[in-house]
Amino acid sequence: xxxxxxxxxxxxxxxxxxxxxxxLLRIDTVNPPGNEREAAEAALAxxxxxxxxxxxxxxxxxxxxxxLVLRGKGERAPLMYCGHLDTVPLGTARWTRxxxxxxxxxxxxxxxxxxxxxxxxxxxxxxxxxxxARTGTQPLGDVHFLATAGEEVDCAGARAxxxxxxxxxxxxxxxxxxxxxxxxxxxxxxLFLEFVTVGRAAHxxxxxxxxxxxxxxxxxxxxxxxxxxGSVTDPLLGAPTTSVGTIQGGSVVNIVPDRCxxxxxxxxxxxxxxxxxxxxxxxxxxxxxxxxxxxxARMTVTGDYAAVxxxxxxxxxxxxxxxxxxxxxxxPKIAGVSYFSDGSVLQPxxxxxxxxxxxxxxxxAHQTDERVHVEALERAAEFFTLLPLSG
Ligand SMILES: [Zn+2]
Numbered sequence: 001x002x003x004x005x006x007x008x009x010x011x012x013x014x015x016x017x018x019x020x021x022x023x024l025l026r027i028d029t030v031n032p033p034g035n036e037r038e039a040a041e042a043a044l045a046x047x048x049x050x051x052x053x054x055x056x057x058x059x060x061x062x063x064x065x066x067x068l069v070l071r072g073k074g075e076r077a078p079l080m081y082c083g084h085l086d087t088v089p090l091g092t093a094r095w096t097r098x099x100x101x102x103x104x105x106x107x108x109x110x111x112x113x114x115x116x117x118x119x120x121x122x123x124x125x126x127x128x129x130x131x132x133a134r135t136g137t138q139p140l141g142d143v144h145f146l147a148t149a150g151e152e153v154d155c156a157g158a159r160a161x162x163x164x165x166x167x168x169x170x171x172x173x174x175x176x177x178x179x180x181x182x183x184x185x186x187x188x189x190x191l192f193l194e195f196v197t198v199g200r201a202a203h204x205x206x207x208x209x210x211x212x213x214x215x216x217x218x219x220x221x222x223x224x225x226x227x228x229x230g231s232v233t234d235p236l237l238g239a240p241t242t243s244v245g246t247i248q249g250g251s252v253v254n255i256v257p258d259r260c261x262x263x264x265x266x267x268x269x270x271x272x273x274x275x276x277x278x279x280x281x282x283x284x285x286x287x288x289x290x291x292x293x294x295x296x297a298r299m300t301v302t303g304d305y306a307a308v309x310x311x312x313x314x315x316x317x318x319x320x321x322x323x324x325x326x327x328x329x330x331x332p333k334i335a336g337v338s339y340f341s342d343g344s345v346l347q348p349x350x351x352x353x354x355x356x357x358x359x360x361x362x363x364x365a366h367q368t369d370e371r372v373h374v375e376a377l378e379r380a381a382e383f384f385t386l387l388p389l390s391g
Pocket of ligand 1: 084117120151177178
C-alpha cells in the first residue's frame with residue numbers, strides 16, 4: 001500500500017553484484033586464447049532472467065561479444081555501457097588465493113584474475129541495467145550493454161562490434177575499466193612499432209667492410225626517442241612518451257651484424273593524430289637513408305590504439321559526476337589514466353563523449369593477487385543503476 005514507490009529509485013539487491021562478479025571470475029577467460037563465449041553466455045542468461053533482451057555475437061573459436069538493450073523513454077540519446085570479458089594471463093608468481101576461485105576474505109575483499117580488470121566493473125554495469133529491467137524502471141534513453149572479447153590482446157571484439165554498427169545513434173559511451181571510482185575523461189593511446197635495420201656482415205676485425213645493423217638501430221632509436229611530437233600535452237595525461245621495449249641483433253662477437261630488430265611503444269595523448277606521428281617517423285627514416293651510408297630500415301605498425309578524450313564540460317561528464325558524487329557522498333575526482341581501452345577502437349572519428357569509471361585500483365590490474373573491495377563493487381553497481389535515470 002505504498003503510493004510513492006515511483007519516487008524512490010530502484011537499487012540493486014544486497015548480493016547482486018558480488019554474486020555475478022564471482023560467477024564471471026570462476027569462468028577462465030585468460031587471453032590468449034580468451035574463451036569469452038562461456039562468460040558471455042552466463043551474462044546473457046543472467047540478463048534474460050531479469051527481462052533484458054539481447055544476443056551473442058559469435059566470433060569463432062569459443063569467442064563472442066554480448067550485446068543487450070534496455071529500452072528507454074526516448075528522451076535522451078542512447079547510452080552505451082561497455083566492458084571486456086577477457087583477462088590477462090596469471091603470470092608466473094604464486095597467488096595467495098587461487099585466481100579462479102572467487103574467494104572473499106575476512107576484510108570483504110574479493111580475489112581473482114579479472115576482479116579489477118574488469119569483471120567487477122562489467123558485473124556492476126550489468127547489475128545496473130538488470131535492476132532497472134527487473135523493477136520495470138524506464139531510463140531516459142535506451143541503454144546498450146556491450147561485453148567484448150579480446151580487449152587485452154587486440155580489441156578484436158570491439159572492432160567487430162564497431163563494424164556491425166553497434167554505436168549507431170549512441171550519444172555517450174561509459175567503460176567500466178578500473179578507475180578506483182574516479183571519473184576518467186581521458187586516456188592515452190598507443191602505437192606499437194617494429195623496426196628492422198638491415199646491414200652487411202663482415203669480419204669483426206674489418207668493420208669498415210660491413211654495415212653494422214646494430215649501430216644503425218641505436219642511431220635510429222636515439223632519433224626516435226628524441227622525436228618532436230609537437231607541443232601536444234594533455235592537462236590530465238601530460239606529454240606523449242616513447243619507450244624501447246625489445247631489441248635483438250647480431251649472432252657472435254666477431255661478426256658485424258647484418259640485422260637488428262627493435263620494438264617501440266609510443267603512447268599518445270588526445271589531439272595527437274597517429275597518422276601525423278607515422279609521417280614524422282617516416283621522415284626520420286628517409287633522412288637517415290640520405291645521411292647515413294648503407295642505412296636501410298623498415299617500420300611495421302603492430303598495434304594502433306587512439307587516445308580518448310572528452311571535454312569535462314560535456315553533459316555526460318556532468319551527469320556522471322553528479323550521480324557518482326551522490327553515490328560516493330563526495331565529489332568524484334576527474335582524472336586521466338595511462339592505459340588504453342576498447343574506447344580506442346570505438347571512439348575515434350565519432351566524437352562520442354566517453355568516460356571510464358569502474359571499481360578497483362588500476363595498479364592491481366594485470367598483477368598477481370588481483371583483488372577488489374566488495375563495497376567498491378556495490379558503489380559501482382549503484383552508480384550504473386542511477387546514471388541512466390539522470391540527465
Ligand atoms: Zn581492462
